[in-house]
Amino acid sequence: MSSRETILQRLRNRTGGELTVPECDFSVLVRDDWSTKERIERFEKMIESVHGEVHHCTEDMWMDRLAELLNTRGARNLLIPKQHEIGQALRDAGRDDLPELLIYDEPIESWQGHLFNEVDASITSTRGGIAETGSLILWPNDDEPRLMSLVPPVHIAVLKASELYTTFHEAMKAQNWAAGMPTNALLISGPSKTADIEQTLAYGVHGPKELIVLMIE
Amino acid sequence: MVDPIKVYPSKPAKVYFYGTCLVDMFYPDAGIAGVELLEREGIEVLFPQDQTCCGQPAYTSGYHDQARSVAKAQLDLFPGDWPIVVPSGSCGGMMRKHYPDLFKDTPDEVKAAEVAGRVWELTDFLLNVCHIKLEDLGEPTTVAMHTSCSARREMGVAEVGPKLLGQLKNVNLVEQIRPEECCGFGGTFAVRHPEISGAMVSEKVETLVDTGAKEFVTTDCGCLMNIAGYAEKNHKPVSGQHILSFLWARTQGKGGQQS
Amino acid sequence: MSETAEHTGHHIDVKQFHPRAQAAIHNPKIRKNFRSAMDGLMSKRKTAFEGWDLETLRDLGANVRLRALANLPDLLEQLEEKLTENGIKVHWAVDADEACRIVRDICKARDAKTVIKGKSMVSEEMELNHYLEEQGIEALESDLGEYIVQLADETPSHIIMPAIHKNTGEISQLLHDKTGTDLSNDVEYLTASARQQLREKFMNADVGVSGVNFAVAETGTLCLVENEGNGRMTTTVPPCHIAVTGIEKVVPSMEDVSALLALLTRSATGQHITTYFNMISGPRKAEELDGPEEVHLVLVDNGRSAIYQDDELLDTLRCIRCGACMNHCPVYTRVGGHAYGTTYPGPIGKILMPHLIGLDEGRHLPSASSLCGACGEVCPVKIPIPDLLVRLRQESVDGDKLHPAKVRGHGAKRSSMEAMIWKGWAWMHASAGIYRFGTGAASKFRALQPSKAGAWTDYRTAPKLAAKTLHQRMKERGQ
Numbered sequence: 001m002s003s004r005e006t007i008l009q010r011l012r013n014r015t016g017g018e019l020t021v022p023e024c025d026f027s028v029l030v031r032d033d034w035s036t037k038e039r040i041e042r043f044e045k046m047i048e049s050v051h052g053e054v055h056h057c058t059e060d061m062w063m064d065r066l067a068e069l070l071n072t073r074g075a076r077n078l079l080i081p082k083q084h085e086i087g088q089a090l091r092d093a094g095r096d097d098l099p100e101l102l103i104y105d106e107p108i109e110s111w112q113g114h115l116f117n118e119v120d121a122s123i124t125s126t127r128g129g130i131a132e133t134g135s136l137i138l139w140p141n142d143d144e145p146r147l148m149s150l151v152p153p154v155h156i157a158v159l160k161a162s163e164l165y166t167t168f169h170e171a172m173k174a175q176n177w178a179a180g181m182p183t184n185a186l187l188i189s190g191p192s193k194t195a196d197i198e199q200t201l202a203y204g205v206h207g208p209k210e211l212i213v214l215m216i217e
Numbered sequence: 218m219v220d221p222i223k224v225y226p227s228k229p230a231k232v233y234f235y236g237t238c239l240v241d242m243f244y245p246d247a248g249i250a251g252v253e254l255l256e257r258e259g260i261e262v263l264f265p266q267d268q269t270c271c272g273q274p275a276y277t278s279g280y281h282d283q284a285r286s287v288a289k290a291q292l293d294l295f296p297g298d299w300p301i302v303v304p305s306g307s308c309g310g311m312m313r314k315h316y317p318d319l320f321k322d323t324p325d326e327v328k329a330a331e332v333a334g335r336v337w338e339l340t341d342f343l344l345n346v347c348h349i350k351l352e353d354l355g356e357p358t359t360v361a362m363h364t365s366c367s368a369r370r371e372m373g374v375a376e377v378g379p380k381l382l383g384q385l386k387n388v389n390l391v392e393q394i395r396p397e398e399c400c401g402f403g404g405t406f407a408v409r410h411p412e413i414s415g416a417m418v419s420e421k422v423e424t425l426v427d428t429g430a431k432e433f434v435t436t437d438c439g440c441l442m443n444i445a446g447y448a449e450k451n452h453k454p455v456s457g458q459h460i461l462s463f464l465w466a467r468t469q470g471k472g473g474q475q476s
Numbered sequence: 477m478s479e480t481a482e483h484t485g486h487h488i489d490v491k492q493f494h495p496r497a498q499a500a501i502h503n504p505k506i507r508k509n510f511r512s513a514m515d516g517l518m519s520k521r522k523t524a525f526e527g528w529d530l531e532t533l534r535d536l537g538a539n540v541r542l543r544a545l546a547n548l549p550d551l552l553e554q555l556e557e558k559l560t561e562n563g564i565k566v567h568w569a570v571d572a573d574e575a576c577r578i579v580r581d582i583c584k585a586r587d588a589k590t591v592i593k594g595k596s597m598v599s600e601e602m603e604l605n606h607y608l609e610e611q612g613i614e615a616l617e618s619d620l621g622e623y624i625v626q627l628a629d630e631t632p633s634h635i636i637m638p639a640i641h642k643n644t645g646e647i648s649q650l651l652h653d654k655t656g657t658d659l660s661n662d663v664e665y666l667t668a669s670a671r672q673q674l675r676e677k678f679m680n681a682d683v684g685v686s687g688v689n690f691a692v693a694e695t696g697t698l699c700l701v702e703n704e705g706n707g708r709m710t711t712t713v714p715p716c717h718i719a720v721t722g723i724e725k726v727v728p729s730m731e732d733v734s735a736l737l738a739l740l741t742r743s744a745t746g747q748h749i750t751t752y753f754n755m756i757s758g759p760r761k762a763e764e765l766d767g768p769e770e771v772h773l774v775l776v777d778n779g780r781s782a783i784y785q786d787d788e789l790l791d792t793l794r795c796i797r798c799g800a801c802m803n804h805c806p807v808y809t810r811v812g813g814h815a816y817g818t819t820y821p822g823p824i825g826k827i828l829m830p831h832l833i834g835l836d837e838g839r840h841l842p843s844a845s846s847l848c849g850a851c852g853e854v855c856p857v858k859i860p861i862p863d864l865l866v867r868l869r870q871e872s873v874d875g876d877k878l879h880p881a882k883v884r885g886h887g888a889k890r891s892s893m894e895a896m897i898w899k900g901w902a903w904m905h906a907s908a909g910i911y912r913f914g915t916g917a918a919s920k921f922r923a924l925q926p927s928k929a930g931a932w933t934d935y936r937t938a939p940k941l942a943a944k945t946l947h948q949r950m951k952e953r954g955q
């Protein structure tokens with residue numbers, strides 16, 4: 001008998017007999033009374049409490065803010081999506097106050113060293129955010145691959161305030177995740193951190209040292 | 218762990234008093250104080266002379282056959298349907314919470330569950346069933362309180378002691394740090410793992426001493442034996458007594474000293 | 477772990493709990509490290525649940541886990557089907573050895589020389605690192621705490637914070653000795669230097685091995701909770717990702733995950749959520765530019781299906797490995813994680829390890845508790861840990877004829893001496909007459925009471941017998 005069958009059989013022929021299936025009432029997770037303003041405030045408070053930054057922007061001026069942020073950090077380059085409107089807009093703008101724009105359009109194997117050692121910052125879109133925990137929802141794809149939000153020391157994420165959900169439970173339901181998940185989905189709540197050395201917080205242990213949210217209102 | 222909703226009975230005319238073996242042999246004053254308090258509330262106290270021990274030491278040591286034979290002898294002591302009051306969270310917890318499990322699948326299952334449902338920790342009973350009003354006749358004093366883990370977590374009475382002490386106008390109740398942490402008694406644990414138990418009680422005494430109180434009160438004689446015994450052996454400036462002794466003494470004009 | 481183990485990992489004698497505990501208690505540095513860490517974790521947990529109806533949330537957590545366990549075989553099959561559909565290969569391992577062999581075979585098939593690891597307690601259970609090294613495959617931990625512990629050739633002392641027993645000075649010295657990092661008390665500097673070293677390793681690793689926090693049957697998704705990003709690196713950068721997990725980790729849907737996630741991180745470290753919640757549902761697709769080309773899941777039984785048989789013991793499998801029970805355990809706080817000598821220390825270790833290693837080997841574990849109940853009070857899925865400890869104590873002495881013991885190695889702690897003492901005790905206490913006579917006599921002759929009473933009086937004075945028992949005084953009162 002295969003191990004699979006051995007295990008399944010042991011579970012199925014349980015000596016204690018059938019187990020009763022309890023009811024699960026998820027209503028304790030529901031917070032449906034937060035206004036947009038409350039959601040924005042909570043999101044900001046939460047993500048800042050874990051060392052993230054939020055910048056309030058409009059459709060018209062987010063690029064100015066981005067340029068400013070990158071310049072103060074002396075970023076030499078910025079990794080952008082190829083097709084997403086964020087990437088399009090950045091390329092079309094042709095601004096000289098932005099650093100060199102890089103596009104992730106080749107398999108990682110061909111430029112891994114460069115990505116790990118030379119890229120200073122990246123910008124990605126999000127699929128919304130979660131106010132209660134201060135989280136960004138990302139579904140990486142071929143346009144915005146997984147490592148964009150992980151390897152560069154600064155990760156900038158664009159979040160539409162209108163896409164802020166109250167809780168993870170709400171977001172997952174509203175976006176119908178049950179229907180199918182991408183190869184990789186993420187909740188990101190702050191920059192990479194560790195407290196493994198004597199409970200002292202240190203940022204950027206493996207992933208970005210900084211997480212900057214451009215909130216478009 | 219705690220019954221989600223406790224339904225307190227209305228104040229009865231009589232109660233059964235289950236003294237517990239530690240009170241019986243080492244702290245009978247605490248038992249008498251409990252009896253006096255109940256009687257002052259106008260309740261007749263029935264003391265079944267055939268009571269011995271709730272069976273907990275054997276139960277927590279894994280000797281359930283022995284625990285059952287001792288516990289079985291207790292089940293017949295309470296024929297009337299009066300509440301059973303216990304001056305201990307630990308023995309109370311054994312009877313209220315564990316008797317039903319211990320007698321499951323035995324002929325005594327129903328009786329055990331019935332008895333368990335009538336068991337009350339005594340301070341809880343005084344406060345929430347008798348609605349006792351205490352008049353403090355003692356000198357001003359400062360005390361700390363240690364609620365036993367079983368009183369806190371099995372009987373759910375963590376708030377009772379402080380409320381009772383709060384009725385005493387000359388008593389200043391101070392709280393030690395980590396009040397909810399175990400004192401390290403744990404019955405046979407204290408002798409099976411003496412170093413760990415010793416490390417626990419030493420920190421408990423330290424935190425009590427740090428409050429500045431010269432005495433502490435507690436719901437359980439196990440904790441009392443442990444904490445006060447450690448303080449005495451190591452010459453720490455804090456002594457203890459059962460909360461019932463303290464409450465009775467304060468309200469008799471005896472200045473809070475144990476007789 | 478078992479006698480039949482092919483590989484010999486760091487075999488620590490679990491039975492030597494006492495001497496190790498004693499040593500830890502007399503080590504002020506260990507005491508201080510754990511005390512301050514646990515104090516911090518307890519207060520953070522409390523704050524993190526502010527504004528929540530915690531009892532209702534814990535009820536939901538318990539029910540979600542119970543529901544999953546009630547349907548466990550079906551869910552495992554559904555999970556397998558979904559994962560397979562998504563392109564993830566599923567393997568089944570009856571025990572730790574088989575799980576190790578599965579990982580080895582996947583590595584060998586890829587001609588892998590180096591494995592980078594994300595945090596996984598199941599792989600600790602398997603002693604995978606040592607096994608792989610014996611097979612000529614380098615296995616490197618990438619979680620900073622695990623990395624430190626591995627450099628020191630130790631095992632984790634806490635399931636969430638593996639290096640919690642070490643302070644900054646010791647870690648700095650260790651990094652200096654092993655990796656040439658400059659000595660420094662600057663945590664940021666030490667962290668940055670580890671980042672540098674590990675990035676190289678991520679880039680060159682042939683295989684990434686991780687654990688799993690929740691496996692979702694409905695969508696075929698493996699969920700990983702972490703702060704550092706090493707888990708994401710491990711599961712994204714190397715061309716092959718192998719996830720290992722216990723069979724009990726499967727849940728029906730993402731909705732269940734939303735409930736458990738709300739409980740897990742708050743209970744563990746007092747965080748509302750961790751930095752990364754990583755959900756993996758498949759290998760890299762043709763059009764994608766990164767991610768592993770192969771993803772495997774190894775479902776490990778290793779004693780779990782035996783626990784599953786019994787209605788009471790089954791509750792052990794609800795555990796979501798948050799570590800709150802150890803953070804709140806007064807015994808764990810005093811002795812630290814290494815004293816236990818087991819993969820999982822603290823309360824969860826005491827109720828889980830006897831099943832993994834046998835109650836003969838682990839017979840000292842269930843007794844090392846005052847049954848204070850702090851663990852059960854904070855457990856996010858309401859595992860009645862103290863009740864399970866009592867059950868295992870019963871099993872270890874075969875103390876209940878009505879409910880015969882079931883756990884492998886039961887009865888190992890039974891000694892005829894102790895059994896006789898309890899029989900004598902029961903004889904005295906089951907008969908009121910004998911009891912009254914005995915206690916009455918003890919009071920009467922209390923002057924003869926010895927002032928020493930074994931281990932008790934090493935730390936405390938002996939309790940003093942009263943002149944008259946309560947029975948006698950009540951009798952005098954006519955009651």
Ligand code: SF4
Pocket residue numbers: 794795796797798799800801802823824851854855856857858859
């Ligand atoms: S037993 Fe409960 S508290 Fe302990 S690790 Fe498991 S889930 Fe957390």
